[in-house]
Amino acid sequence: MTDDKIIHIDMGTITGDVNGNDKPLLCLGIESSCDETSASVVDSNRNVLSHIIYSQIPEHQKYGGVVPELAARAHILAIDQVIKQTLERAGKTIDDIDIIAGTAGPGLIGGVLVGWMAATGIAQSTGKPLIAVNHLEGHALVSRLHASTADGTDGKTTVDFPYLLMLASGGHCQILLVRGVGQYELIGQTLDDSAGEAFDKIAKMLGLGYPGGPIVDTRAKQGNPTAFKFPRPLCDKPGCDFSFSGIKTAGRVFLDKNPGPHSEEFINDFCASFQASVVDCIVNRLNNAIRDARVKDANPKTLVVAGGVAKNSAIRSAMEKLAKDNKMVFAAPPMNLCTDNGAMIAWAGIENYKAGKIVHEPIAPRPRWPLTEM
Numbered sequence: 001m002t003d004d005k006i007i008h009i010d011m012g013t014i015t016g017d018v019n020g021n022d023k024p025l026l027c028l029g030i031e032s033s034c035d036e037t038s039a040s041v042v043d044s045n046r047n048v049l050s051h052i053i054y055s056q057i058p059e060h061q062k063y064g065g066v067v068p069e070l071a072a073r074a075h076i077l078a079i080d081q082v083i084k085q086t087l088e089r090a091g092k093t094i095d096d097i098d099i100i101a102g103t104a105g106p107g108l109i110g111g112v113l114v115g116w117m118a119a120t121g122i123a124q125s126t127g128k129p130l131i132a133v134n135h136l137e138g139h140a141l142v143s144r145l146h147a148s149t150a151d152g153t154d155g156k157t158t159v160d161f162p163y164l165l166m167l168a169s170g171g172h173c174q175i176l177l178v179r180g181v182g183q184y185e186l187i188g189q190t191l192d193d194s195a196g197e198a199f200d201k202i203a204k205m206l207g208l209g210y211p212g213g214p215i216v217d218t219r220a221k222q223g224n225p226t227a228f229k230f231p232r233p234l235c236d237k238p239g240c241d242f243s244f245s246g247i248k249t250a251g252r253v254f255l256d257k258n259p260g261p262h263s264e265e266f267i268n269d270f271c272a273s274f275q276a277s278v279v280d281c282i283v284n285r286l287n288n289a290i291r292d293a294r295v296k297d298a299n300p301k302t303l304v305v306a307g308g309v310a311k312n313s314a315i316r317s318a319m320e321k322l323a324k325d326n327k328m329v330f331a332a333p334p335m336n337l338c339t340d341n342g343a344m345i346a347w348a349g350i351e352n353y354k355a356g357k358i359v360h361e362p363i364a365p366r367p368r369w370p371l372t373e374m
């Protein structure tokens with residue numbers, strides 16, 4: 001692995017509690033469940049001391065998506081360097097670290113295995129406590145490490161339990177009532193594709209590249225959201241479930257009838273119209289979730305978005321407005337903590353350590369691990 005492929009994410013603005021503990025706990029977090037090899041040192045006062053992401057996106061781009069075997073091999077080649085440099089950047093040695101946390105699932109199993117074995121090996125050889133982090137829990141809790149507002153600027157909000165969470169990533173799309181660490185109640189979920197998948201597939205249809213979400217987001221900013229008519233599946237029905245495959249199919253059918261070549265204006269309008277339908281579905285379903293009896297009973301004060309799709313500017317601002325209309329506070333992770341990263345795994349490691357969830361026996365990583373089975 002060449003050094004120039006390592007992205008040193010500058011987390012300079014992320015400082016934590018002023019009145020934190022005198023001697024905070026230090027956690028090394030390791031993430032490798034998809035196409036990012038990442039590690040981070042985070043302390044229990046919510047400071048990110050270092051954070052490194054080695055992104056494999058260029059390696060998968062020519063295939064239009066992540067190739068699991070290539071990803072696993074790339075994780076093996078990168079992991080030692082990523083961990084070593086993360087510790088160096090934090091100005092720490094492994095002796096200074098109190099907790100080792102690794103993603104133990106869900107995800108592409110070859111990749112998960114690489115990071116989880118690294119975490120297990122470090123913990124066993126040093127005798128330090130090991131935490132098996134559910135990747136989705138990393139996304140779900142990261143706003144408690146650091147919350148930002150819709151436009152990505154520093155949010156002064158501290159996100160306390162319970163909160164209502166929109167979790168939207170490449171593989172998942174769920175509305176959850178987060179009651180505490182390890183306590184997730186499913187309020188709604190997609191019946192077919194995830195939101196991220198829909199973004200990626202629309203981008204692929206238009207030949208825009210991979211990953212599609214950020215490209216569609218940028219294009220949509222320059223387009224007209226009412227230019228094309230995309231469906232709003234399930235929005236006329238009660239409940240909090242999603243369906244995105246109909247939106248994607250509508251796009252496919254239209255493009256088959258209008259094969260192009262397409263002008264820049266066409267592409268921008270198409271992206272804006274597609275994105276508007278996703279935003280409307282999310283707002284509609286969340287609106288019902290806020291009125292769900294279980295949610296009303298728990299009375300969450302904060303509406304949180306998480307997962308790679310949480311980077312989407314239109315979704316963030318629509319959710320901020322929805323929160324305001326319902327007298328809730330909106331919180332999102334800063335942009336560089338939305339997509340997969342080691343800092344969210346380190347933070348979930350700290351939260352789980354405080355909850356006493358330490359791994360004492362060797363455990364196998366899990367390709368599938370719903371948040372409701374914690």
Ligand code: KG4
Pocket residue numbers: 034168169170171172195196197199200211212213214217307308309310311312313338339340
């Ligand atoms: O959470 P994540 O990094 O990986 C998974 O755990 O799946 O999410 C990746 C997904 C991809 O589908 C990507 O296209 C989407 O997040 N994404 C976005 C944006 N940035 C990333 N989707 C919409 N708008 C964005 N700005």
Ligand code: ZN
Pocket residue numbers: 135139169170307308339340
């Ligand atoms: Zn993820």
